[in-house]
Amino acid sequence: MEIVHYMARIRLEEGGVVRAVLDMCSALAARGHSVTLLTFDSTDVPDDWADGNPQVITLAAPTGVLPGLGSANSAVVRDVFARADVVHLHVPWDLACRPLARLALAAGVPYFISIHGMLDDWCMAQKRLKKRVYLAMGGRRLLERARAVHCTAQAEADQSSRWFPRGRTAVVPLIFDLAEYQQLPGPQIARRRFAAQMGDDGEPVVLFVSRLHPKKRLDVLIEAAARLRDRGLACRFLIAGTGEPDYEQQLRGLVEQRDLGDRVHFVGFVSGSEKLSLYEAADVFVLPTFQENWGFVLVESLACGTPVITTRAVDIWPELQSSGGAVIVDATPDATAAAIAELLGDRERLDAMGPKGRAWVLDNLNIDRVLDSYEQLYRQAPS
The missing domain is CATH 3.40.50.2000 (Glycogen Phosphorylase B;)
Incomplete structure (x- = not known):
């Protein structure tokens, strides 16, 4: 044709x-x-x-x-x-x-x-x-x-x-x-590239990859990071993506207001093997969005074996949930923080979710x- x-x-x-x-x-x-x-x-x-x-x-x-x-x-x-x-x-x-x-x-x-x-x-x-x-x-x-x-x-x-x-x-x-997900590059590329942001103390890594846009509700993720800090849960948040400079500055300002400079790190636009490695290096991927159609980044994360947390505002949320690799929550700081804490606190469950999500992507897509x-x-x- x-x-x-x-x-x-x-x-x-x-x-x-x-x-x-x-x-x-x-x-x-x-x-x-x-x-x-x-x-x-x-x-x-x-x-x-x-x-x-x-x-x-x-x-x-x-x-x-x-x-x-x-x-x-x-x-x-x-x-x-x-x-x-x-x-x-x-x-x-x-x-x-x-x-x-x-x-x-x-x-x-x-x-x-x-x-x-x-x-x-x-x-x-x-x-x-x-x-x-x-x-x-x-x-x-x-x-x-x-x-x-x-x-x-x-x-x-x-x-x-x-x-x-x-x-x-x-x-x-x-x-x-x-094709590029059949043989993954491994987490070491990202761990070397983002060593300063991930630290060397073994703290869990929570990842966001997407455009920096208000509908993605990064403010929710930042507020969730503050709640987790206040609860004494140690973890690093890496935010990968670019957006309008004014909005990005607004997000950086919120990080500063919440005194999260040592926990929340903006790493810019990533692509290729570096992006796949970053997914692999993360413990969980979070997208607390207000609206998402297909959610490429969610599927990318699952294909890399990293569980995801997202909302019912993603059109394919039922499919993601049934994959066994995703947790669906309300787009609020409390719900997001609770889901992150629950998964990071249950390593056996987290380790089981990754392969399930990856298998679902490779089969159904x-x-x-x-x-x-x-x-x-x-x-x-x-x-």
Whole structure:
């Protein structure tokens, strides 16, 4: 099949959606499909794509007060769509998606759109007026004219479908490339790299890896760290990720206010084997989020054999809980602190959870099984 994906910016620092798009394109190409990725920013396209499948087409930056696709790109897109069997768009709020959808339909090509949790209840409560105006002015039509709106979990479909009542949903998990998790690098890389933050006294390590964004509720984790300190539980907290400088400074200020400078450490953006090693070096991974669609970092942690603590605000929380490698709590400092203390205080349970979570990921997110679902979805949508 000739499959075209569109994602505005390919920058891994922007989170799991970018990782999902890259993995999807790579896996489909490895299956023998001809894959093209349209983007305005190809910064983090993998080096091994240089052979041309997936092919990357970097579009000219649109201009104007309300930039969408930009007239300069229309001819390029028409040429690509003329050869396509399927178009797959990502992110419903992207202003380029509507003109891309129109061009796909004009070419007689069905399109799908992945919403990546952005129509979940929490997300729709943020900037409510702006989002409702966008839906009324064409966003709903974009969703309802799609061959299907792709959701990664049933919980996402249940929350989102009311915003496109005449549309169709398809629930398929994201593709998670397991190749680098088959042979893990081991914890020593991280222990050497972050020796100062982890210390040499054997204290347990609690890890957070994600964008530094208010919805991730890092303030909850920091307050939980203060409660654990006050209870006399010694552990180190490593926060890996970047975000808006003002918000990061706000978090650092909270750490200072709570006198946690010797316990809570910001280590910046991590990737590759260093990130996997950091997961392995941690005793438990915590994401006290207010909203998460698929939660790549949670799956990454489980794949590395590290148990996770998170909330029901993650769309795949039932699956995580059933894996045996996760504990689900309320997004409060008290609940988070209690869960951390309970796990760190029961080493036998903690040691059993890691292998269970890893086995669940390797079995249930087997790339061939998930790819079968995407191929079936696409083949039900002949142009």
